[in-house]
Amino acid sequence: MxxxxxxxxxxxxxxxxxxxxxxxxxxxxxxxxxxxxxxxxxxxxxxxxxxxxxxxxxxxxxxxxxxxxxxxxxxxxxxxxxxxxxxxxxxxxxxxxxxxxxxxxxxxxxxxxxxxxxxxxxxxxxxxxxxxxxxxxxxxxxxxxxxxxxxxxxxxxxxxxxxxxxKLSALLRYTPLKGDGFWYPTPPAYIEAVEPNWKTVRPMIIDSCDQFKPMAPVVFSKDTASGFYLLNKEVYDAAVNAKPEQQEIAAFWDCNPFAISTSGHMSLGFKKISPGAHWMNIISIAAEKAGVGFNRHITLLTVGALTAMDAFISCWDEKYRSNRIRPETYINRYIDANWQPLLQTPPFPEYPSGHSVVSAACAEVLTYCLGDNFSFTDNTEIMFELKPRTFASFRQAAAEAAISRLYGGIHYRDAIENGVAEGKALAGYIISKLQSAGVR
Missing domain, CATH: 1.10.606.20 (Vanadium-containing Chloroperoxidase; domain 2)
Incomplete structure (x- = not known):
């Protein structure tokens, strides 16, 4: 074709x-x-x-x-x-x-x-x-x-x-592991794994890529009474029974740099901003609302960018260690061959949820810098014809970003909850470094 x-x-x-x-x-x-x-x-x-x-x-x-x-x-x-x-x-x-x-x-x-x-x-x-x-x-x-x-x-x-x-390009290309519980490229394009060696990139503030390893994921199982099957059933039901607001939340936090839509012999490629870009815009929205001034605006963006970079390094380290199967693959094999998630499944292993890790980390650092209960309206996605969303705090925004992955059908609940915990732990360490250095 x-x-x-x-x-x-x-x-x-x-x-x-x-x-x-x-x-x-x-x-x-x-x-x-x-x-x-x-x-x-x-x-x-x-x-x-x-x-x-x-x-x-x-x-x-x-x-x-x-x-x-x-x-x-x-x-x-x-x-x-x-x-x-x-x-x-x-x-x-x-x-x-x-x-x-x-x-x-x-x-x-x-x-x-x-x-x-x-x-x-x-x-x-x-x-x-x-x-x-x-x-x-x-x-x-x-x-x-x-x-x-x-x-x-x-x-x-x-x-x-x-x-x-x-040096990443010189490393061995990634080959999907054999086994029912491991990640495998997903439709429609079956794109190869994204940055399987990202853990080798030098962190900015944290000590190492595995400093904040999350809890072990729920063990893979085909048994319909198992915890893993129930995780998949939850994702399946959430997508099938998604309410309009849940669909809006999933779309708002999609942030998939390249999604493909197929129609017959035609494939359309849609480009979007990354999760990091979304949070960088949130930082500027907050800085402008707070009227922090030029130098503090630059400081907030710098701290946010450093946090996001380290959060991705930490998250990607675990993704290719646990190498867990995506809901789309499991559900199509063992529950419903015709089921599709609301969002296109990203091309890398499932555990933990990257949005959960990065959003939680950024939210915690912003809360440290600008305080809790800092309300703001996020208009980042209006370029994609998505309505702005208003949040009472950075933590509320991060929580919505995290659960959006369940609504979208691309992450399990433990990947979300443990990802949030990983992001908060990482942010706590970064905040301690900022406090010691006298950075607010």
Whole structure:
């Protein structure tokens, strides 16, 4: 069968993307669209969730370094990031640069240098420079700010090359294990395993990939009286009897970078943002609502990105250790051959739920930084014609993201609940490091 792929990439200008007046508060409005631009390029490149978290982390680290060098209230990265070089310094000969301009430009420049289609960010950089000129910012300030950003981005990219990511392609390709209880590629495209060796990537804050191993998953069984069969029956029933709001929740937190819909001989490829991109946007929504200011906005995004990267490393370590079968495969084999989940099953093992680990971790860190009961409206998915959702707290949002995987038919309850516990444990460790370093 000949398959044609049609890639549908939606476009949206978020509220707040319009340029602001050049002043210390106005430049904060440039942070969110800069990060959003990274998300759009990653969506274009179909960057998988773990890799996306890595790109966000490095793109924010350079920006944070710039503002921290000019704000004595901010702690240097080496106080939190285990491997960050202590001799990482800005060229202080550039005495006329604006650190806020440099930080925003550095987000774009780091992405331009690191992302496969990073060249697409050159237009955003040029637009930022044109905007600054229109606002009568002195040419010397613009040029020196850009120079600082380029220098820092180059150092960040050099540092990123030491985290073992570039060695992944040289490792053995993954071969699905033989056995009834193990993961196997799922329809409709039967895509091969995503990042089976991600555990070898160097963590940012946590000590090792297996520092926060979750509880062992429920043991595989075909017995209709077994706990594992009952887990599958719950997923089956949840999808069959899904209420409209549950379907909306599943769709809202889908965040599958590449889903395929088939119709006859035609296959349509739909690109979406990653879970990390969704949480990065939530951070900016919260930062803007709280009016935290430029430097704290950068800090929140940096801490969130570092947390998400470590959460993915921890989660992926367990995924390929337990290597558990997906509900779609089990249900089609032993319950209903015609059953399909509401969401397309992602191409990697089931346990634990990545959304549960990452969302819980990010929510806990944001709660530490901005407080509990911080209400906000999340409009991240309106680009996919999904209505905004309002939450009373970050934890409520994370809990909904976690249970959405059951509604979507792609995760078991123990993968969700134990994934949340893993994310909270990981976040607790990160928060302790932030507290020790004096980072809020």
């Amino acid at each position: 000949k398959i044609k792929y049609i890639f549908l990439v939606p476009f949206l200008m978020f509220a707040g993307n319009a340029p602001a007046q050049i002043n210390k508060m106005g430049l904060e409005q440039q942070i969110k669209p800069a990060v959003f631009s990274l998300s759009m390029v990653m969506m274009h490149d179909v960057v998988n969730p773990p890799a996306a978290s890595r790109y966000f982390a490095y793109c924010m680290m350079g920006a944070y370094t710039i503002v921290a060098q000019n704000d004595t209230s901010l702690r240097p990265l080496e106080s939190v990031v285990r491997s960050w070089p202590k001799d990482f310094k800005l060229n202080q000969n550039r005495i006329s640069y604006d650190p806020q301009i440099a930080a925003v430009y550095c987000i774009l420049e780091t992405g331009r240098q690191m992302l496969p289609s990073g060249y697409m960010l050159k237009e955003k950089e040029d637009s930022l420079v044109a905007f600054l000129k229109k606002k009568k910012v002195a040419k010397a300030i613009i040029e020196q700010s850009v120079s600082v950003a380029q220098d820092v981005a180059g150092q960040v990219v050099k540092y990123s090359a030491t985290d073992h990511y570039n």
